[in-house]
Amino acid sequence: MSTSVHTLHAPTALQRFVFAVVAALRSGAAAWQRSRRRRAALRELQSLDDHILHDIGIHRSELGSLVAEVIGAAPATRRAAMRSLP
Numbered sequence: 001m002s003t004s005v006h007t008l009h010a011p012t013a014l015q016r017f018v019f020a021v022v023a024a025l026r027s028g029a030a031a032w033q034r035s036r037r038r039r040a041a042l043r044e045l046q047s048l049d050d051h052i053l054h055d056i057g058i059h060r061s062e063l064g065s066l067v068a069e070v071i072g073a074a075p076a077t078r079r080a081a082m083r084s085l086p
Contacts, residue, residue, distance in 0.1 A: 013085065041067045 043044075045063045053060055056065070068074035 034073075037072070038067055038071055041070065 013082075042063060045067065046060075050060060058066060065074060066078065069076045069078060
């Protein structure tokens with residue numbers, strides 16, 4: 001009766017290449033999704049008129065930085081915006 005011994009081996013160069021390609025594709029897809037969400041949020045805020053923005057305490061010139069803070073691409077510096085997040 002023979003017993004088989006399973007040994008672990010280091011990944012081959014091809015396997016390492018495939019893993020790197022998959023990781024790069026995942027990273028690219030995640031970056032694309034973040035960018036898409038950022039653009040959508042910015043588009044929604046830009047569609048509001050100046051009176052509504054004033055009522056919620058935001059100036060139109062702050063929209064880009066506000067979206068960056070909310071999605072985590074910039075440090076949060078607005079207390080009111082952070083309190084309103086779910």
